Amino acid sequence: MIVLGAKAGEHDACFALVKDGEPLFVYEQERFNRVKHGRSSDLSVLFEGLAEYGLSPGDVDLVATCGDHGLVPERLRQARAYLTGEALEKATRNVTWRHPTFHRLLAEAGFGEDRVVDVRHHVSHVASVFHASPFDDAAVLSLDCSGEADTAMLAHCTRREGIGILETVGLPHSLGRFYEAVTTWLGWGFGEEGKTMALAAYGDPERYAADLSGLLRVDGDGLFRFDEGLTDGTFSYSTPELVARVFEERFGPRRRRDDEIGQHHKDVAAAGQYVCERVMLALATTLRKRTGSDALLVTGGVALNSVANGLIRKEGLFPHIAVYPQVTDAGAALGAALHTYHQHVRPAERHHWEMSHPFLGRGIDLDRVGEAAAAAGIEGVRCDDPAAFAAERLAAGQIVGWIQGRSEIGPRALGNRSILGNPATPGIRTRINAEVKHRENWRPFAPSVLEEDLSTYFEATEPLPYMTVVAPLREEWRETLESVCHVDGTARVGTVAESFNPLFTRLIRAFKERTGMGMVLNTSFNDKGEPIVQTCEQALRLFVSSGMDVLVIGDRVFEDKRGARVGDLDPLRLNCRGLPDRPTLLVALPEAGHAQHTVDVLGRERILTTSALCAVGEGEAPRFAGEVLRADGEDALFEIAGKWPQAVFLVPWGADNFVFDREVYHSGTAEVSRRLIEAGTDDLYWVDPSGQVVRARDVLYVHQAPPPGVPAAYARYWQPAEG
Template identity: 35%
Template sequence: MNILGINQIPGMLSWMHDSSSALVKNGKIVAIAEEERFNRVRHHRGYPHKSHAYCLKEGGISLNDVDYIAVPYNPYAFLKHPNLRLESLARNVFNMFACWHYKQQMKKQANAEVVYISHHLTHAASAYYCSGYDKANILTIDGSGETESFAFFVGENEKIRRVWDIPIASFFSGGKWQSIGLIYTSVTSLLNLGVNGEGKTMGLASYGKPEYDFSDILNIRTHNDFTIDRRKLLEKYGHLQRKENGPITQEHKNLAASLQHALEKSVVNLAKEAFEYSGIKNFCLAGGVTLNCNTNSELLKQDFCDSIFIQPAANDGGIALGAALEQSERAGDPVGQKLENAYFGPGFDNKYIENVLSGAKVKYRRAKNIAQETAQLITQGKIVAWFQGRMEMGPRALGNRSILADPTREGIADSVNNSVKHREAWRPFAPSVAEEDASKYFQGVEKLKSSPFMLHTFFVRDEYQSKLPAITHVDGSSRIQTVRADQNEKYYNLIKEIENINGYAIVLNTSFNDKGEPIICTPQDALRCFFATGLDALAIGDFIVEK
């Protein structure tokens, strides 16, 4: 069956961020993309017109060929945990009728049945059905679903069963005070690190010490014994608010560290409770909070955790995929699969790329061996944009839309920050490393074995911290991506070519974009970013452009 997942519908009063689409055919993933990559509006809210058109095109079908449209939103969920404030009730009732109208509309226009699936269940499905696990505890943690910010499921034999959750508000609450994710967002706002800047807060935490008390702000012992109250944040720490463009003080760093510590402790407690319920040592994680690499790695250290799977679009950009997979399972298609890579976006062949380059009157050359020649540029100290194959899903660049540099070079991180990314100097850069060499450079990788989606942090071994300065964070940690040839042959070959030159099977990898814009999608986007920033070279398809 052809199942199209979309995480927005027209006419709703509240839009979800990270609008996206996904196509699943006969239980297999065909295409996934976020709307922001096409319309260039970061974290776009609204109907995913362009991404859903891409998914249909990639699948070689039209809307008339779609059997189901799966939407990761349950318009009736508010009846389970009703918020009786008039504003909330009115919004929920309006959205309920908007969903009914869209269902009727699609039945007439395309003869496709629209199904609505709860937000956290689609998060769970996006992880479990891609994990390769038969049995797993599934934890979904974010800012807000319809009525909760945490849910625990058990996955077994390609079936998902909800066990318990934590509601985001009480009957008459005027806000989502019991939201785990929104507490992290609130601290990010207090520190004035920008909208969607939670990753900055995580990076800043490594510079501080957990000296501030979060016991009455975020302190989860079990799912029914917890303190989650973001109202207390301003009451206790409002005096630490950082002015826009003001200096970041040690107090700010300590506040970030205190938040991070509280989050890690709370998530570990929730995971332990899940294990005690199920006896299962495999964990699937999803939801925007699970992009927090440090928390994921803290969970991995626990004796009750044998392995963790997190799919690369763990944020709301992945729930269209989860909705499509869950509906595929309900329709009888086999959906259990091991997601080995994240490359489900648009791709462009050499003919298309060369037409763009020549049409733009750009000087370029065709490489005899693109991996080898790019490795030479990188080890010469050049900052190189790498545009290859199909675009990644999720917020991390994973070797197809990446900016690359030599992590052994002193000062290269500052050059990338100042000349290309135009971002805060204290933010860390991540490495991509050949999977078989990961344990050589990093401690703790052995338990996980692989980290293909850059969703865990490990510590650089002492003997390599001074040799790999550009990817070693202030606390010695590093958010790594492991790469195998069967996952991304061209990128793997590049890493091994770098090793042939400088002896290190590792490269600095950051997303191919400038500050404030989404990751690059098309060759046209690549050229614009290349010439608008301080990049030295662009390796695009089999072609190289240099300044």
């Protein structure tokens, strides 16, 4: 049986293909469109992945979404407990519109209603770890901001009985939302909760713990609720509301991103981390009592809190604790596929897969390394023993880029898309932070250590391969290994063994032969704010533009940067490569501040005339060297756009709002686009400030009957095979 798991649209979009119970690939959207957290309704990556494995869409038996819109009534029941009037009506419109969209995106891509099945969000999380584990019996704790109607799930899972749900926490009560609000008040954005966790080690949790414990109230079992005194019928407990109503009132104005971080901020971070740890430890204790299981699996976005995971491990509640790399919403795609497979295949015929490594992403495009190097103006040489070469350079104190094979899934680099350093080299952390990663120097790096040497350096003995659980460094090593040791004396360790990553293991062993140390500093191969690199071109671009000393891709070694050309690989430039090379009309909606950048990316020769930028609606026209046409109203825009073979609409919001926002879906711009499509024009695209490019035809009919046929971008994959 072939099952495709999909987290389509919104953040952390991902596609996972499972054949007979074992994953063939897990493709995270962000690696392909280069937009961090990969919010995109474009399904091209899904179809490309199938084609790579010689499969057509017709070969897929079922498509599983990690969201069940059948739970919308329960979500609305919860909303009625804390919202009234217009606030409740707004929430109702939002929920009833958004949640079915995940299902419809796939059905309208050609799979049809009969093949698309919905899996409860937190069940997807639970399945993603239990069906990847070696355990016949396990307790599972799943925590994130929210699914359809759950923010947390406690489950007891067995091979015989499957997933047994013990407890759930419903909206609006959310540990993930709480921690997101702390992070937002500290001046960071979505997905940057790791900064809060790191900063917490510098603070005093007791200073503000009472304030935050009052906001998120926890009972003896660890089950939590927001302060219901905030409920006035209009307060929805969203992150912006929590920041404005709670954090700014109690702790002062939200920090701006570039403001100095004071002790005040560190203490709030510490208090937020304390509350998170208290909840997770109490829930783990409850699971141990109620299940009697020897194994605990932690999943959901909150499971990236490696410090809390380390506390649970340290307390010794369970003989075994595992936190796999695919715990975020991207991993829920794999979970939905695995759950659906196990639900639809008879027990005697099921294959029980166990994750032994995380390398399920796309392989590096080695066939293009020469072309990419030539474009970057550098040359590489072949190396008979890349692992030994890299170890030699690391022993000399150099910073080494290391690209091999298939990419890791999840947010951690685990030896195939890594930037490496000698953890004992003085100043190495400062140098990598300043010259390569361009991030705050108070943030530590993680160590990759040979599994057999773990207990030499750390107070731990069991394998911890995924950098998802911290462990204390032994006192005698903390000064020597300050580059990978946080201020609290811990490190987000990743153990390495032959069965996990043979070549990376060989590299570390070669490094140990030269230095006596079975460990390297390991951080993800990306610049600040970027996803992990996906291609040789992207790796070479970061190499030549940073302080990296040497880059190893496969068996190619790059060192000499003289004459190198720093390429521009921003997401828009990359994603615009998929546009047909045709004359283009740029249509700028109000507040679309990326007009000039889009002009530069597309090139003036493609835009043809100086009057090619069309400003729509009220507000100041975009600043552009050429003449600007103004279209006031749908008819005027239709008249102008209809004269051009291709139009790119520059929107001030996310391009996916055309799917997920009811008002945008029925906006005047959307209606004009449908008129153009129905008049015979398919080449209409949305471009948003993040650099996403989405084909309008593929999203404008998700909520209504489309023109006949599969969306144009995917039609070629549905054509019958020749012969």
